[in-house]
Amino acid sequence: xxxxxxxxxxxxxxxxxxxxxxxxxxxxxxxxxxxxxxxxxxxxxxxxxxxxxxxxxxxxxxxxxxxxxxxxxxxxxxxxxxxxxxxxxxxxxxxxxxxxxxxxxxxxxxxxxxxxxxxxxxxxxxxxxxxxxxxxxxxxxxxxxxxxxxxxxxxxxxxxxxxxxxxxxxxxxxxxxxxxxxxxxxxxxxxxxxxxxxxxxxxxxxxxxxxxxxxxxxxxxxxxxxxxxxxxxxxxxxxxxxxxxxxxxxxxxxxxxxxxxxxxxxxxxxxxxxxxxxxxxxx
Numbered sequence: 404x405x406x407x408x409x410x411x412x413x414x415x416x417x418x419x420x421x422x423x424x425x426x427x428x429x430x431x432x433x434x435x436x437x438x439x440x441x442x443x444x445x446x447x448x449x450x451x452x453x454x455x456x457x458x459x460x461x462x463x464x465x466x467x468x469x470x471x472x473x474x475x476x477x478x479x480x481x482x483x484x485x486x487x488x489x490x491x492x493x494x495x496x497x498x499x500x501x502x503x504x505x506x507x508x509x510x511x512x513x514x515x516x517x518x519x520x521x522x523x524x525x526x527x528x529x530x531x532x533x534x535x536x537x538x539x540x541x542x543x544x545x546x547x548x549x550x551x552x553x554x555x556x557x558x559x560x561x562x563x564x565x566x567x568x569x570x571x572x573x574x575x576x577x578x579x580x581x582x583x584x585x586x587x588x589x590x591x592x593x594x595x596x597x598x599x600x601x602x603x604x605x606x607x608x609x610x611x612x613x614x615x616x617x618x619x620x621x622x623x624x625x626x627x628x629x630x631x632x633x634x635x636x637x638x639x640x641x642x643x644x645x646x647x648x649x650x651x652x653x654x655x656x657x658x659x660x661x662x663x664x665x666x667x668x669x670x671x672x673x674x675x676x677x678x679x680x681x682x683x684x685x686x
Contacts, residue, residue, distance in 0.1 A: 454484045457660045460506050462490045462497040464513035464647065465602040466538065466576070466621045470680040471511075474673050478664070485660060493602040495573030501526055501652060508655040509665060511535070511647060513603075513621075514575035518648040525653070532650030535668065536682040538621045539645060540579050543610050543631040550616050552634040555587045558617055567598045567609040567618035575645070576603040580619035582642040607631065621645065623681035646685070 463471055468491050475487045490497065490507065498517040501507050502524065510527065512518045515534070521527040544552050550562045558566050569577025577599065584590040600606035603620050610618040611630040618631075625633050649668060655661045667673055674684055 456484055456486055457657050458486045458488055459508045459655075459657060459660055459664060460488045460490060461509045461511065461664075462492070462501060462505075462507040463509075463511040464494045464497070464575070465491045465604045466513055466624050467491070467511055467647070468604065469627055470623075470677050470682065473680075474668070474676050477672070477676075478667060482663075485664075487664075491602075491604075493569065493574040495575070496601075504654075506654075507652045508657060508661040509649065509651055511649045512575075513538070513645065513647055514578070515646050515648050517575070518650055521650065521652075527650040527652055531662075531665070532648055533669075534646050534685050535649040536647035536677055537645060537685055538623055538647065538682055539639060540576065540583065540619060540637040540642060541622050541625050542617050542634045542637060543607070543620055543625045543628075544617050544634045545610055545613055546630050546632050548613075548616060548632075552617050554635060555583065555589065555637065558584075559589060559592055563616045564596055565598050565609075565615040565617075566593055566596050567600055567606045567615035569603050569606050569619070570599045570601060574600070574602055574606075576606070576619060576621055579642040579645060580637075583619075583637050586641040621681075626681045647682070 461471070471489060475489070479485060479487060490500075494512040494514050494517040497510065498512070498520055501510060501521060510518065510521065518527065518532055522529050522532065542552065542555070542558070544550065550560070552558065552560075552563065557563070568580040569575070571577040571581040581590060584593060598609055598615050600609060603624055606618045607620050607624050607628060609615040611628055617634065619637070622633070622636070625631060649665065651661050651665050678684065
């Protein structure tokens with residue numbers, strides 16, 4: 404009997420030792436607090452980081468509106484991280500805005516003098532600008548107009564009560580019109596009937612609405628409207644050639660993206676769109 408008791412004691416001792424070793428080999432995990440939640444791995448943990456959207460501001464002559472809006476769709480489709488914002492207006496006004504520190508990454512002017520002014524003030528690098536397009540000046544009349552205008556001399560007719568032009572000091576098209584009228588010796592004669600617009604699109608609107616019997620606009624603007632007719636093309640020898648330079652603004656925070664767009668606007672794909680809207684490509 405004593406032997407049985409002794410054997411049972413040994414078995415009990417062995418069992419206690421084995422249980423103790425088993426407990427030491429088990430990793431105890433701290434219980435989660437009631438307020439804790441399990442978090443899924445974020446994009447950084449998985450190595451998939453979101454791409455930052457870059458917004459580029461393009462200050463451009465109003466006459467480029469339709470062409471650039473079409474180009475915008477194609478460019479943003481191919482470059483999903485880029486959003487283009489346009490600031491359309493008179494080239495002179497846009498030049499002044501950039502001089503005063505208004506945000507802009509690229510500048511497209513309807514006259515070289517506005518681009519040159521920014522180059523001279525070191526706001527645009529001379530190596531980051533070039534002539535992109537050409538245009539021509541025409542005179543338009545309302546599509547349903549009854550006044551016959553076939554030449555620049557006809558603008559002096561009594562039936563033509565209002566002639567719309569852009570403000571010569573800030574609107575390149577207006578300055579070109581002033582040149583042509585001065586060379587035709589009509590500038591002073593027409594002063595009493597001249598109506599000035601803040602940009603070439605406003606001049607077009609004056610003619611569309613019948614507030615002017617004739618107006619000086621670019622060929623590209625005339626082609627966008629069914630409410631006007633091109634009465635005649637202004638003699639190109641009477642005004643400075645219409646050139647559209649493009650440049651990268653030095654103050655841009657997105658140099659690479661701005662340069663990519665600068666390059667794309669010179670590509671065949673983009674130039675074909677400009678030609679579609681009536682612009683011509685410098686030779």
